Amino acid sequence: MRILISGASGLLGLNLALEACGEHEVYGVVNHHKLYQPPFTVLQCDLTSDQTRRQILEQVSPHWVIHCAALADLEVCEANPPLAKKLNTDLPAKLAEDVSKGGACLLHVSTDAVFDGLRGDYTEDDQPHPLSVYAQTKLAGEQAVFAAHPDPLVVRVNFYGWSLSGKRSLAEFFFNNLQTGKETPGFHDVYFCPLLANDLAQILFRMMELNLSGLYHVVAPQPISKYEFGIQLAQAFGFDPSLIRPVSVLQAGLRAARSPNMTLSIAKLQKVFPDPLPEINAGLQRFVSLYKEGYPERLKAMNAAS
Numbered sequence: 001m002r003i004l005i006s007g008a009s010g011l012l013g014l015n016l017a018l019e020a021c022g023e024h025e026v027y028g029v030v031n032h033h034k035l036y037q038p039p040f041t042v043l044q045c046d047l048t049s050d051q052t053r054r055q056i057l058e059q060v061s062p063h064w065v066i067h068c069a070a071l072a073d074l075e076v077c078e079a080n081p082p083l084a085k086k087l088n089t090d091l092p093a094k095l096a097e098d099v100s101k102g103g104a105c106l107l108h109v110s111t112d113a114v115f116d117g118l119r120g121d122y123t124e125d126d127q128p129h130p131l132s133v134y135a136q137t138k139l140a141g142e143q144a145v146f147a148a149h150p151d152p153l154v155v156r157v158n159f160y161g162w163s164l165s166g167k168r169s170l171a172e173f174f175f176n177n178l179q180t181g182k183e184t185p186g187f188h189d190v191y192f193c194p195l196l197a198n199d200l201a202q203i204l205f206r207m208m209e210l211n212l213s214g215l216y217h218v219v220a221p222q223p224i225s226k227y228e229f230g231i232q233l234a235q236a237f238g239f240d241p242s243l244i245r246p247v248s249v250l251q252a253g254l255r256a257a258r259s260p261n262m263t264l265s266i267a268k269l270q271k272v273f274p275d276p277l278p279e280i281n282a283g284l285q286r287f288v289s290l291y292k293e294g295y296p297e298r299l300k301a302m303n304a305a306s
Contacts, residue, residue, distance in 0.1 A: 001025070001208075004062035004104075006047055006095070007069030008040075009033035011168040012109065012197050014299065015161050016066060019201035027060045029069070033164065035302045048091055057102050064208055065099045066107045067092060067145075070138070074113075074256035077134035088137035093144035096152060106145070106152040107208060112192065112219065114139040114156065117259025120191060120223065124215045124268055131257035142215070151213045155204065156264060158219050161197030161287070162296045164303045170194070171287060174230045178239040186227030188246040192262045193219035194229065196283035198290070203277065212272065217264040220280050229280070236284045237291075 001024045007013035008028025017028045017040050026040035035042050043060075045052045047069065057065070070088050071077055077084035092108055099106045113135040114128040130136040145152050160171035167176070171194075177184040195203070195218070203218055224232070227246045234241040249258050266277060278286075290296070 001064065002060065002062045003027070003064045003066060004029065004057070004060050005066045005068060007067075008042065009035055009164055010068055010070075010072075011161055011163045012157075012159055012200070013066075013068035014164060014302075015197035016068065016201045016204070019198055020205065027062065029056065031069070033303075035164075038302050047095065048086065050094065053095060054098055057098055057104070061102070062104050064105045064107060065095070066109070066204070067095055068109050070109070070141075072134070074132055074134045074258075075254065077137065078132060078256040081133045081137075084133050084137045085140070088134070089140040089144055092141040093148050096145040096148035100149040105208070105211075106149050107204060108142070108145045108152055108154045110142045110154055110156045111135065111138045112156050112158045112217075112262040112264050113259055114142070115259055115262065117261040120261030120263035121265050122217070122263070123265045124217060131259060134256060135259075153207060153213050154215045155207075155218045156215070157200060158192050158194045158262065158264075159197045159200045160194050162290060162299055164299050166296060166300060169197075170226065170229070171233055171284075174233050174244070175237065175291075178234050178237065178243055181240070181243065183243050183245055184230065185247040185252075186225075186230035186244045187249045187252070188225050188227040190226045190249050190258060190260055190262070191223045192226065192229075193221070193223055193264055194280065194283070195220050195278065196287055198286065199278045199283055203273075206273070206275075207269075210272065216269050217266050218269060218277075219264050219266060220283065221266060221277050222279060223261075223263040224280055232281065233284055233287075236281075236288050
């Protein structure tokens, strides 16, 4: 299968490409962040250019396009709403239209942040209520994709993993601080259902093989607070869990509003998916195993900016 992945230097995009390139023909699109000798074909371009985007799609002629590229920094989105709209709403709309014309299947990656988090355990039928510019533009992106492509697969996710810079995910934040014995804050009042990016990649490929379409929540099967996630990560690595200090998200001084309960129901996916989704502890154990195998160093070696 020929797969085109946007945002291939990002946390999810890079792990997706690496998980896929053993079995599939993978083309990864990057913009500013070059990759050094990755085991898949890299195309450096700006997908917001109509001409460039269409040329890439025509050149690759993919069976599937996985759209991971986004402006995911909530604080940057809050400070620059026009840029957030351009990357999180307008680009998915244009890409979906072009992919539809070419006849390829489309997987669009969205976020659990589209809900206000007042209760949690949201289903795909629940009405979103995004609080931040990031969440608002991502929800508008979902809606634009459904309007532009006849049968897309849209997934709302939450994930962590090893990244190109080593500083992109919450798990890396905890790891980097704990490794040096630094006391680290963890939000005790923010709940989520994070999946390891490598596990999420395998689930998404299976969903593609099953030819699923429509909207699905794809997260871990149980909720956890960000504080408790830090505790479990510390325990998995053998770090001192007492270094994790419980704090409230309200004390963090963040510009963008955060949903306190981002937990999602995966009942819809479980009805059609043949395997159970990995639990949080299993994901953390694999996160540790990847570290011991030198996976983070492999990623850093691909970082042309380092």
